[in-house]
Amino acid sequence: ARILVLNGPNLNLLGTREPEIYGHQTLEDVEALCRATGAQAGYEVEFLQSNHEGVLIDAIHAARGQVTGIVINPGAFTHTSVAIADAISGVALPVIEVHISNVHTREAFRHHSYISPVAAAIIVGAGTNGYVLGMQQLIHLAGK
Ligand code: DQA
Numbered sequence: 001a002r003i004l005v006l007n008g009p010n011l012n013l014l015g016t017r018e019p020e021i022y023g024h025q026t027l028e029d030v031e032a033l034c035r036a037t038g039a040q041a042g043y044e045v046e047f048l049q050s051n052h053e054g055v056l057i058d059a060i061h062a063a064r065g066q067v068t069g070i071v072i073n074p075g076a077f078t079h080t081s082v083a084i085a086d087a088i089s090g091v092a093l094p095v096i097e098v099h100i101s102n103v104h105t106r107e108a109f110r111h112h113s114y115i116s117p118v119a120a121a122i123i124v125g126a127g128t129n130g131y132v133l134g135m136q137q138l139i140h141l142a143g144k
Pocket residue numbers: 009010011073074075076077078098099100101102103110
């Protein structure tokens with residue numbers, strides 16, 4: 001079984017980008033964390049980061065029927081992308097929305113998410129452990 005972990009724009013800068021907000025772990029660290037979490041439960045992890053909305057949408061489409069579910073940190077596309085929300089609705093896969101920071105303590109424009117209404121669960125403010133929690137929730141849902 002497989003889980004897709006998707007990261008949106010600017011998350012390639014993780015570890016060096018505003019570390020007071022996003023911490024010191026890099027995206028490579030997050031990938032290793034996700035692979036270890038998956039391996040414990042017998043899941044393979046497909047891990048992708050893109051700064052391009054269409055690449056993320058294509059990856060969501062390609063996941064249809066191929067994965068148990070998707071963990072996505074859509075980055076700033078969270079607050080702008082009807083298209084990513086539509087892609088998620090279109091593939092009928094469980095999707096867990098993850099934000100490293102607590103977006104609700106930040107600027108008002110980060111309080112609204114186009115993704116939340118189509119997410120099976122939302123994890124905000126748990127740091128990079130949010131990815132682990134998201135994967136655990138997908139694995140939990142798959143066992144029900
Ligand atoms: C983020 C929060 C978004 O508002 C921001 O644009 C990001 C990262 C987070 O993980 O906390 O790029 O999704």
